Amino acid sequence: MKIGVLCIGDELLKGAVVNTNLAYMGQKLLELGIVPELSLEVPDRPEDVVRGLEFVLNSADFVITSGGLGPTADDLTKPSIAEYLGFPLELCEEAAEAIKARWSTLRHAHGWGKNTQGTLPFHFLNQAYVPKGCRVLMNRFGTAPGIYIAMKEGDRFPGKKIVMLPGPPSELHPMFDDQVIPIVHENMDGKIYSRLFHVSGVPESKVEERMQPVIQALPGLSVAYCAAPEFVKLFLSTRDSGILERASEQVRAIFADSLLSDTSRTVAEEVVHLLARTGHRLATAESCTGGLIASLITDVPGASEIYLGSVVSYANEVKAGMLGVGEETLRTAGAVSADCASEMLSGVCDRLGAECAVSVTGIAGPSGGTAEKPVGLVYIGVRYLDRVRILENRFRGSREQIRARTAAVALNTLRRLILGLD
Amino acid sequence: MKIGVLCIGDELLKGAVVNTNLAYMGQKLLELGIVPELSLEVPDRPEDVVRGLEFVLNSADFVITSGGLGPTADDLTKPSIAEYLGFPLELCEEAAEAIKARWSTLRHAHGWGKNTQGTLPFHFLNQAYVPKGCRVLMNRFGTAPGIYIAMKEGDRFPGKKIVMLPGPPSELHPMFDDQVIPIVHENMDGKIYSRLFHVSGVPESKVEERMQPVIQALPGLSVAYCAAPEFVKLFLSTRDSGILERASEQVRAIFADSLLSDTSRTVAEEVVHLLARTGHRLATAESCTGGLIASLITDVPGASEIYLGSVVSYANEVKAGMLGVGEETLRTAGAVSADCASEMLSGVCDRLGAECAVSVTGIAGPSGGTAEKPVGLVYIGVRYLDRVRILENRFRGSREQIRARTAAVALNTLRRLILGLD
Numbered sequence: 109m110k111i112g113v114l115c116i117g118d119e120l121l122k123g124a125v126v127n128t129n130l131a132y133m134g135q136k137l138l139e140l141g142i143v144p145e146l147s148l149e150v151p152d153r154p155e156d157v158v159r160g161l162e163f164v165l166n167s168a169d170f171v172i173t174s175g176g177l178g179p180t181a182d183d184l185t186k187p188s189i190a191e192y193l194g195f196p197l198e199l200c201e202e203a204a205e206a207i208k209a210r211w212s213t214l215r216h217a218h219g220w221g222k223n224t225q226g227t228l229p230f231h232f233l234n235q236a237y238v239p240k241g242c243r244v245l246m247n248r249f250g251t252a253p254g255i256y257i258a259m260k261e262g263d264r265f266p267g268k269k270i271v272m273l274p275g276p277p278s279e280l281h282p283m284f285d286d287q288v289i290p291i292v293h294e295n296m297d298g299k300i301y302s303r304l305f306h307v308s309g310v311p312e313s314k315v316e317e318r319m320q321p322v323i324q325a326l327p328g329l330s331v332a333y334c335a336a337p338e339f340v341k342l343f344l345s346t347r348d349s350g351i352l353e354r355a356s357e358q359v360r361a362i363f364a365d366s367l368l369s370d371t372s373r374t375v376a377e378e379v380v381h382l383l384a385r386t387g388h389r390l391a392t393a394e395s396c397t398g399g400l401i402a403s404l405i406t407d408v409p410g411a412s413e414i415y416l417g418s419v420v421s422y423a424n425e426v427k428a429g430m431l432g433v434g435e436e437t438l439r440t441a442g443a444v445s446a447d448c449a450s451e452m453l454s455g456v457c458d459r460l461g462a463e464c465a466v467s468v469t470g471i472a473g474p475s476g477g478t479a480e481k482p483v484g485l486v487y488i489g490v491r492y493l494d495r496v497r498i499l500e501n502r503f504r505g506s507r508e509q510i511r512a513r514t515a516a517v518a519l520n521t522l523r524r525l526i527l528g529l530d
Numbered sequence: 531m532k533i534g535v536l537c538i539g540d541e542l543l544k545g546a547v548v549n550t551n552l553a554y555m556g557q558k559l560l561e562l563g564i565v566p567e568l569s570l571e572v573p574d575r576p577e578d579v580v581r582g583l584e585f586v587l588n589s590a591d592f593v594i595t596s597g598g599l600g601p602t603a604d605d606l607t608k609p610s611i612a613e614y615l616g617f618p619l620e621l622c623e624e625a626a627e628a629i630k631a632r633w634s635t636l637r638h639a640h641g642w643g644k645n646t647q648g649t650l651p652f653h654f655l656n657q658a659y660v661p662k663g664c665r666v667l668m669n670r671f672g673t674a675p676g677i678y679i680a681m682k683e684g685d686r687f688p689g690k691k692i693v694m695l696p697g698p699p700s701e702l703h704p705m706f707d708d709q710v711i712p713i714v715h716e717n718m719d720g721k722i723y724s725r726l727f728h729v730s731g732v733p734e735s736k737v738e739e740r741m742q743p744v745i746q747a748l749p750g751l752s753v754a755y756c757a758a759p760e761f762v763k764l765f766l767s768t769r770d771s772g773i774l775e776r777a778s779e780q781v782r783a784i785f786a787d788s789l790l791s792d793t794s795r796t797v798a799e800e801v802v803h804l805l806a807r808t809g810h811r812l813a814t815a816e817s818c819t820g821g822l823i824a825s826l827i828t829d830v831p832g833a834s835e836i837y838l839g840s841v842v843s844y845a846n847e848v849k850a851g852m853l854g855v856g857e858e859t860l861r862t863a864g865a866v867s868a869d870c871a872s873e874m875l876s877g878v879c880d881r882l883g884a885e886c887a888v889s890v891t892g893i894a895g896p897s898g899g900t901a902e903k904p905v906g907l908v909y910i911g912v913r914y915l916d917r918v919r920i921l922e923n924r925f926r927g928s929r930e931q932i933r934a935r936t937a938a939v940a941l942n943t944l945r946r947l948i949l950g951l952d
Contacts (some may be wrong), residue, residue, distance in 0.1 A: 123556025398828025408822025
């Protein structure tokens, strides 16, 4: 099956919004072993939507659109596409009821309808008109329903399929997971068995190299890689469930300690889960990452079970006053030193009452580097109970990249220390 | 001039990388009053690159490609496009020298060339072959040069222009700013005068409404809006410099206090600049935002001049122990309360020695809400010298959205307090 994506909205082309919907859908499809053939972004103009759809339909037999389904005047996806394909619009009662119900809950919160005596604005109900014969995809997090059209003999593109989804990620994500993925499954020629692994702390080139013998030994196995600062995602897919099991065993044997658990999607999540099991509590002390590690940990719902907090000690007086780093250390070794990272680590454990901690001090740039202590020099301290590690790192890249790599190494080192691997 | 974008790389379709290049270029072009006609993402396959280019060239007369210019086997953009357009490749000496120089600096750092006795791998020099007659765009931050082709009579698409850029944002951004923007200017029919304003704390619909009289009074003025959590970007563009000046005056009069300075691109940056001028120092105390505000402030290069640090007091014992929030307050009013925000604010000022601070405590969800204190309830405290504000907010949305909105309101309130506006 060839999938194509069409993303509709001026805001994508103006750079007001980064197209995260494409990345989201791409990741989910890759878990099924599918890579979209192409993705096209077009403005909210009917002629562009139609021309774009035609191009995507000529390259793919299953097209997913996002955006342009809302109630405002520039939401023209549905009528434009329906007209182009020759489907009349008709009212879907279920969608109309859902829109009315949702509107009456929301209007107080948003102050909508103040000038309309509480009447549903007529253009809201436009969202409940759908192409005749389509399947309506209900939207629990917004008003615009999604649409699934399977074209038959006599239609404009016989045998081809179109799914239309609303643009806001908070609506698109759950609809994609709960409703589109099963439709994609229905349309796949035979079942695909797939599995995703997160390999942490191993460079992408090494992951690829170590997978070569597995790929050679198991015909019909397809493998894809995606590198992020904190790990490499390794996707296996095959039409043979036995091959998937054998490949998975080999992946587990090869990468062993470097694999995250199946339930974790980030290293921070893995750390939160591990500590929730041991009952130990985490604190962080950050200088150059400036709260990024705290932010990654608290991004995980349920982090409050194990996370005490952080001292972001950007200034030296905060390192001294709030974490007890010695004035002598700051004067002689300096704030960017193994000694300072070590004292920040013990300071934050003592003062926050944690059994487990991460400390970071370094130079993220672009300025502040010297010949002796260049931009990218970062000391990372990690402690779990009585195990302590202090690492010296020299990262390359922009300020943003240095901060991201620091957080990735710190969290992975912590993961390994909790597991007793280092 | 109609601009089209072609982004090349499997990683965009697999969701391994979010297409931030499109957003970056879109924002920069919007400052010139240009919105791209379309953007297409295709995989690293020559036939897809060529088919994609043809489609984009049929909709635009100036095409910008990103990606596929590197030294590896799947970097096929340049030969595929050159062959399609009928341009032979020839060695560019200047690019070859730059690649050799860059390679010899980097190979030690990366450990490259260990198996090659220090010889430049031959495929690296492939990057120095460019279509005959093109203009080479030098790349200071990577090895692959960019390319500019202006097609003439007798070429495949006479009069059309193509710019090819490398995919990594750290290379594309400076090349786009320094080299592509001037080329776009050369190709515009007459000069466009444009200006960007950041309007903070005013909803997009209000910004649009207040701009209506300006638009009606000044024919030839074009106005675009982009909403982000922390502000609305307002772009003015016109062919008449006098109209731009009059429109700018009116924007300054209408939005006055809500405008960031011309030199700031984020509210955090504006706050850092304002405090650098007053010489006062900032501290933060964060609960539900968990380090996000600290991270936004320390994203600004030079933040260390004014930023002391943060206490991320996720757990109640950290609110008490590190910030001095009263046990009584935590027991009676609770951690999510105006009293707690107020005590966090004075605690962090006292303990870190700051004249200026932000505190945040709330419920970001998805769990943890109650009927009385629902998800989205957030108290924000802001202090500048003797001015103190405590705000109660009820934000809607996902955990991520609630955290982003909290940070936006906190930083904008701080900005206004420093300026003496609230």
